[in-house]
Amino acid sequence: IPSLSAGSSRSNTNVFAFCTATPTNYFMVFTKQETFSLLNLLQILDSTGSVLQGATIKKDGSTGAIVVARIMRGGAADRSGLIHEGDELREVNGVPVEHKRPEEIVPILAKSDGAVTFKVIPGSKEELEAEGTKIFVRTLFDYNPREDPAIPCKDAGLEFRRGDVLQIVSQEDDTWWQARRHGDTNLRAGLIPSRQLQERRVALRRPEALFHAAGAPKPSAAGLRRSFRLSRKDIRVQETQIRWRKSQILVSKNFPSYQDVVPYSRKPGEPYRLVLLVGPSGVGVSELKRKLLLSDPERFSVPVPHTTRECRRHERDGVEYHFISKHMFENHILNHKFVEYGEHGGHYYGTSVDSVRTVLAESKVCLLDVEPHAVKTLYTTEFKPYVVLVKPPAMEQLRISRRRARILSGCAHVKPICHFFFQDADFEDMINTAQTMENKYGYLFEKIIVNDDLALAFAEIRAELARLEKETNWIPKTWLSQS
Numbered sequence: 492i493p494s495l496s497a498g499s500s501r502s503n504t505n506v507f508a509f510c511t512a513t514p515t516n517y518f519m520v521f522t523k524q525e526t527f528s529l530l531n532l533l534q535i536l537d538s539t540g541s542v543l544q545g546a547t548i549k550k551d552g553s554t555g556a557i558v559v560a561r562i563m564r565g566g567a568a569d570r571s572g573l574i575h576e577g578d579e580l581r582e583v584n585g586v587p588v589e590h591k592r593p594e595e596i597v598p599i600l601a602k603s604d605g606a607v608t609f610k611v612i613p614g615s616k617e618e619l620e621a622e623g624t625k626i627f628v629r630t631l632f633d634y635n636p637r638e639d640p641a642i643p644c645k646d647a648g649l650e651f652r653r654g655d656v657l658q659i660v661s662q663e664d665d666t667w668w669q670a671r672r673h674g675d676t677n678l679r680a681g682l683i684p685s686r687q688l689q690e691r692r693v694a695l696r697r698p699e700a701l702f703h704a705a706g707a708p709k710p711s712a713a714g715l716r717r718s719f720r721l722s723r724k725d726i727r728v729q730e731t732q733i734r735w736r737k738s739q740i741l742v743s744k745n746f747p748s749y750q751d752v753v754p755y756s757r758k759p760g761e762p763y764r765l766v767l768l769v770g771p772s773g774v775g776v777s778e779l780k781r782k783l784l785l786s787d788p789e790r791f792s793v794p795v796p797h798t799t800r801e802c803r804r805h806e807r808d809g810v811e812y813h814f815i816s817k818h819m820f821e822n823h824i825l826n827h828k829f830v831e832y833g834e835h836g837g838h839y840y841g842t843s844v845d846s847v848r849t850v851l852a853e854s855k856v857c858l859l860d861v862e863p864h865a866v867k868t869l870y871t872t873e874f875k876p877y878v879v880l881v882k883p884p885a886m887e888q889l890r891i892s893r894r895r896a897r898i899l900s901g902c903a904h905v906k907p908i909c910h911f912f913f914q915d916a917d918f919e920d921m922i923n924t925a926q927t928m929e930n931k932y933g934y935l936f937e938k939i940i941v942n943d944d945l946a947l948a949f950a951e952i953r954a955e956l957a958r959l960e961k962e963t964n965w966i967p968k969t970w971l972s973q974s
């Protein structure tokens with residue numbers, strides 16, 4: 492029997508039968524058309540006995556006909572090229588299905604012994620060519636089709652974890668897209684909720700961040716930062732807390748579900764991506780940063796902060812700090828030169844955008860810990876920030892791991908003062924703040940690290956940063972348009 496291309500199978504010639512084999516040993520047989528060109532009898536066999544693999548059916552609301560709702564990209568039905576979305580099923584194994592519901596048809600298919608015969612009227616809808624148009628997204632939520640009551644077919648769903656990169660292979664349906672996990676050897680696509688569906692679903696739920704806002708603005712004992720040198724150290728604590736209060740109430744109206752991404756590989760000589768560490772006060776951001784710096788000072792560095800305080804005898808301008816006048820500092824503020832700035836003990840401290848550029852120009856990986864609202868300033872093509880959220884573990888683990896840890900408060904330039912052990916209230920505050928950060932800024936975080944055991948958290952972040960240099964990165968598509 493001559494092997495025909497999939498496209499020619501839909502021609503209306505008087506084909507009696509043909510057979511084609513795919514790598515999965517999948518066969519299609521067309522028999523003689525019964526009436527005229529549009530009515531085909533299609534027999535599908537496959538070696539595993541599963542039939543119509545990779546397609547879903549539905550009852551057409553207006554005509555009552557059973558139609559093929561979706562062809563899963565890369566699945567057996569898709570590869571056959573013989574059955575298409577919109578095709579009408581008239582018979583299955585000789586049983587008329589016109590007035591049946593889809594759930595009544597499934598048992599007929601299940602009873603089949605390896606081969607099933609369909610009588611199909613090809614639909615008029617032409618398949619949109621998805622080939623060649625590669626759309627990639629980073630997922631911003633976990634999805635399990637088994638737990639989704641709305642999905643039309645749980646078996647056709649694609650499970651994913653937050654942060655996975657998916658290739659979207661079909662967006663023809665407004666509510667259910669088809670996607671493949673990037674790098675997955677399984678070519679068959681799965682159903683995922685479309686952006687529109689997911690964002691509408693989340694918006695309809697009560698936003699958790701709003702929920703937390705009710706009891707949120709509780710000043711934290713761990714609220715003070717130590718310095719600007721090796722940690723975020725406090726920057727106008729009170730103002731930050733006020734800002735947080737507002738931001739918790741003004742929860743974003745958007746709940747991004749997928750972020751459009753494109754592959755990116757750093758070219759030799761190009762600066763490294765800026766590494767931004769974000770996390771609630773006391774969670775261990777400074778500790779992780781300090782460990783990274785100590786582990787490889789040739790590779791990692793931090794920007795030199797600015798201050799208006801006096802230079803001490805052992806200090807050198809441009810090493811510990813850039814010492815500048817109050818007038819100049821305020822000028823820099825007005826000219827938006829700082830990523831973050833604050834006041835402590837009557838002096839200003841701040842990290843300038845230029846000091847970040849200086850580190851990157853030295854071909855080092857620049858580590859910077861910032862409040863989440865400051866990330867947006869650096870979320871540009873120039874810096875291509877890799878943003879990590881450091882989260883606390885659950886209360887029980889916090890109590891155990893921080894048994895001997897002390898809250899570090901004060902300022903490094905006054906010598907770190909560390910006196911208080913963490914209390915449950917500090918842990919609660921840490922957990923709530925991390926949750927609020929995730930709710931509000933989740934789409935910015937490329938990696939979330941839970942800092943339970945310090946050694947493990949450090950090993951994880953170090954491995955992640957090493958991976959970043961070796962593997963293809965996925966950066967927001969918007970950064971391309973900026974350049």
Ligand SMILES: Nc1ncnc2c1ncn2[C@@H]1O[C@H](COP(=O)(O)OP(=O)(O)OP(=O)(O)O)[C@@H](O)[C@H]1O
Binds near residue numbers: 724898945
């Ligand atoms: N996983 C951990 N296990 C035990 N102790 C930890 C862990 N992570 C951090 N710590 C300790 O918790 C305290 C606070 O950590 P750190 O100063 O790094 O927090 P931070 O996130 O930088 O907050 P801040 O900027 O307010 O100082 C320190 O004493 C640190 O040694």
